[in-house]
Amino acid sequence: MTVGQNFDFEGNYKITREEIIEFARKYDPQPFHVDESAAAKTMYGGLIASGWHTCAVAMRLLCDGFMNQSTGIGSPGVDEIRWIRPVRPGDELKASLEILEVTPSRSKPDRGSIKHKLVVTNQLDEVVMIVTGITMMRRRVPAD
Template sequence: MEYLTLEDFKVGEKKEFGDYLITKEEIIEFARKYDPQPFHLDEEAAAKTHFGGLIASGWMTCSVMMRMFCDHFLNRSASAGSPGVDELRWKKPVFAGDRLRCVIEVVEVTPSRSRPYLGTVRSKVLVLNQKDEVVLSLYSIAMFLTRAGLEQMIENQK
């Protein structure tokens, strides 16, 4: 398998991927474990809120985004981790039955000054529902090996 390395990323490049169906059961299961607020757990209580119904935790939406990111992108790249994200925003509620997908746009590619085998890619990430509404946005900062760094890693594994 050929992996994307730092040199493969170009500023302005966009990728779209994913198709994830949000279910009521998954919303409740995630909320029970990680975000037990009434509008994530109880349909009756959620119906009385300004949301008008059960919604997914924003953290669940982030987790779904990360799964799509891995399945369709990161696991096909020379990803070397991430120092974090910037400007995370939950723009609209996510309801059971929503279908989510990702759009990423490369905004910056920076080779490391101190580690020539590595660099960072800053991307704007949008998660959209089936109505093309942005439900989540963030800026991802991801580290990627260069071609030489990937070759060296493969050589070291022999």
């Protein structure tokens, strides 16, 4: 992998009203995620998905489009999550990944890490979320 390399994932994920409410009831029961009437009276003007729901969908897109075909071996975490625009029922999300840094491990030559930016967009190509994170990867070690 090289800095600046981009991966546009195939496929998308359609968010349903029912899924928004079900996820939020379990994990983020704020009125604008679980109650359409209450949500209509907020600054959002209607039901929106929890940002954590959007993160979960993004992880699915990342796994399907990149991680499950890569040498990824886990992640020490994310540096930043930005929810740019609300995700609403019927939105179709897709994702892309840009490699920001490639760092070989100093102690384990068969490993390294990549810092990446995951951008999630809706069906109108509007950015809804950006996640900057780190993934540990296996590396090809040159023969002596």
